[in-house]
Amino acid sequence: SQELEQSPQSLIVQEGKNLTINCTSSKTLYGLYWYKQKYGEGLIFLMMLQKGGEEKSHEKITAKLDEKKQQSSLHITASQPSHAGIYLCGADIGAGNMLTFGGGTRLMVKP
């Protein structure tokens, strides 16, 4: 089993709909990073969260880290085809300088 679980594994939404992706750990998340990957390309950094209860937004994407620092959510409002891709969470769970990654969520947005 993975130390960082992402759900759902894949998601198909109609353009304009809202959606949420979750990233959960049984361990404390000392730093939580969200990345987006367009198909066949590298990972692009989206946001980083560190403090319990922290929330950050960029354009139509909002990421939150819960108070216990064991779960993060990524929320997209009014999805667009440009949001399609794979979203990965990565976290420092106390393994030194290493990040642990979730399995990714593949998002498809139907026009």
Added chain:
Amino acid sequence: DVKVTQSSRYLVKRTGEKVFLECVQDMDHENMFWYRQDPGLGLRLIYFSYDVKMKEKGDIPEGYSVSREKKERFSLILESASTNQTSMYLCASSPGGNYGYTFGSGTRLTVV
């Protein structure tokens, strides 16, 4: 902005060939990583390096080796490529601490 450059976006090699995947970062980062990404398996760490000439095995080092002769360059070597090494390879660098990783654009390697 930090830039991590992978030398090739697409590569096709024959079984048994020696393959070099190059990664260069321009922000003096201490840490560099090589991952492979396969559908349903997520990112799997092959090797990482905390300093020049230093390397550590990740989760799946078999069939691979690495070289870090200079701080900015981290090379992944497939000594004798096999078809099960067909994959997307991603390089990343990090200054350590809570700064996360910066990834390269990836190299999609096909071994035929």
